[in-house]
Amino acid sequence: MSSKSFLSVIITIVLVSVLTSCKGVKTNEAISEHKKPNILFIAVDDLRPELNFYGANHIKSPNLNKLAGESLVFNRAYCNIPVCGASRASLMTGARPTRKRFINAHIKKDEDYPEAISLPMLLKNDGYTTISNGKIYHYKNDDAKAWDEIWHPNSLWDYALPKSQDIRKNTKRGLPFEAAKVHDSVYRDGKTALKVINDLRKLRASNQPFFLTMGLSKPHLPFTAPKKYWDLYNRDEIELPESYVQPKTTPKQAFHNFGELRQYENIPKRGDLPEALAKELIHGYYACVSYIDAQIGLVLEELxxxxxxxxxxxxxxxxxxxxxxxxxxxxxxxxxxxxxxTPLIIKVPGKTKGQKTEAITEYIDIYPSLAELVGLDIPNTVEGKSFVPILNGQKSEKNWAISKFKDAVTLIKDDLFYTEWTDDKGIAYARMLFDHKKDPLELDNLAEKPEYQGKVQKLSIELRNKWGKDFLNN
Known part of the structure; x- marks a missing residue:
């Protein structure tokens, strides 16, 4: 064979190889394009937005910081009800609370709004594998038909030390905190992280898209976490908040005796907490945030x-x-x-890279947003508004949110926070108005000041127009 012919053969082989390789790439891309995106859904109990990417630099949460740097961060996200059971059921149905629906920690979606198609049910009906890990709804078996699997960790009330477990066994709630020299997996959230990692490994081999949840129980009380996370903080450097005061202008209805905490051992039944105890609780909260940050990091690393x-x-x-x-x-x-x-961040491949938005966003907006992102029609029971336009770089048209707890209903609009306590007929019996531009700590109630009465009347009308068409009747 001549050198010229030999060269032609070599060129032909190389071209065939390149074309075959390119064809394979295109085929893989086509599969990727046609497969719906998976969703990793991380729910954290009692997590306030006191994090680095919200401007607070004292809590150590490197994994959350990294995720935020790859996500869209919502600087003004608000829950619709500040209590776990109701908040979760509202979020998972995309429906607002009313006078009688979604009112406390112990509600069930199946009882309060059985006809609503929940987010996991919508996804399951579309071929998604749906797995509930840890605390997603308040009750383990709520909305059970929406899940292919429901799993909860067994953790002996989330105490690691036998002494703490004995105290819990003999009292209503046990100790409010614990720092034990144990592995992360001894506590509930460490077990949950390992379960989610195992699920990811199994799901990777499937051709089905998945809706995989990670329901973390910390930093909810009791503040129990491995000692190494407590050691990240110096309690002598912890200070009480600047807003450690209850102004006389604020309605008495706005305050409570924090009965959830009072049920724990060694907590006074009434009155202010001793300063040392208050700082110990803050210390414990910080430790728990760092602990769950580490668990989230393990899962994201495996992803x-x-x-x-x-x-x-x-x-x-x-x-x-x-x-x-x-x-x-x-x-x-x-x-x-x-x-x-609340903290809210979403990472969408190809769309997010650490952007931040000041758009006011409600938790009922999460359902329609995820549905739109995976190409599903939104059920008519969903009352939220998709924030996908923000992901696409557009300006949000929404500048308000509504939140409720018991008789108190709050309109959040621009820099104003307006709350009315209303009876069953919708008649207000107490009011509260704060202007965050002048008073971000909410220490000066403007609602009863003569010069604000015109503003209060307008906000009162707007509140009723936006709290939901079924608010008083359902």
């Missing part, structure tokens, strides 16, 4: 290792805010911003 990152939407949310001494309050159950404002 990347399995090469699922580019086909998986990751959304992380906290079910409501939490008071850490703000207004001398602890826990949630109020309509101050500290209980309503």
């Amino acid at each position: 990347k290792r399995l090469e699922l990152e580019d086909e998986t939407i990751v959304i992380l949310w906290g079910d409501h805010g939490w008071n850490l001494g703000d207004h001398k309050l602890w826990c949630k159950h109020v309509t101050f911003e500290t209980a309503l404002k």
Whole structure:
């Protein structure tokens, strides 16, 4: 064979190889394009937006920071009800709370709104594998038909030490905190992370898209976490919040006795907490945030290792805010911003890269947004508004949100927070108005000041126009 002929053969072989390779790439791309995106749905209990990407630099959460840097961060996201059971059921149905629907921690979606097609049910009906891990709804078996699998960790009330377990066994709630020299997997959220990682490995081999959840229980009370996370913080450097006061201008209805915390051992039954105890609680909260940050990091690392990152939407949310001494309050159950404002971040492959938005977003907006992102029609029971236009770089047309707890209903509009306590007929018996541009800590109630009465009347009308058509009748 001549050298010229030999060269032609070599060129032909190379061209065939290149074309075959290119064809394979195109085929894989086509499969990727036609397969619906997976969703990793991370729910965190009692997580307030006191995080680095919200301007707070004292909590150590490197994995959340990294995720935020790859996501769209919502600077003004608000839960619709500041209590876990109701907030979760509202989010999962995309429906607003009313006078009688979604009112407390112990409600069930199946009882309060059985006719609503939940987000996991919508996805399951479209061929998604749906797995509920940890705390997604308040009750394990709520909306059970929507899930291919429901799993909860067994963790002996989330205490690691035998002494703490004995105290819990003999009291209503046990100790409010624990720092034990144990592996992360001893506590509930460490077990949950391992389960989610195992699920990812199994799901990778499937041709079905998945809706995989990770329901984390911390930083909910009790503040129990491995000691190494407590050691990240110096308690001597922890300070009580600047808003550690209850102004006389604020309606008494706005305050409560934080009964959720009072049920724990060694917590006074009434009155302010001793300063040392208050700082110990704040310390415990910080430790728990760092602990769950590490668990989230393990899961996200596995998502990347399995090469699922580019086909998986990751959304992380906290079910409501939490008071850490703000207004001398602890826990949630109020309509101050500290209980309503929540962390919300979403990573969409090819769309997000650390952008931030000031658009006011409600939790009922999450359902229609995820449905739109995966190409599904939104059921008519959903009352939220998709935030996908924001992901596409467009300006949000929405500048308001509505939140409710018991008789208190709050309209959040621009910089104003307006709350009315109303009876069953919708008649107000107390009011509260804050202007965050002048008073971000909500210490000066404007609602009863003569010069604001015109503004109050307009906000009162707008509140009723926006709290939902079935608010008083359902």
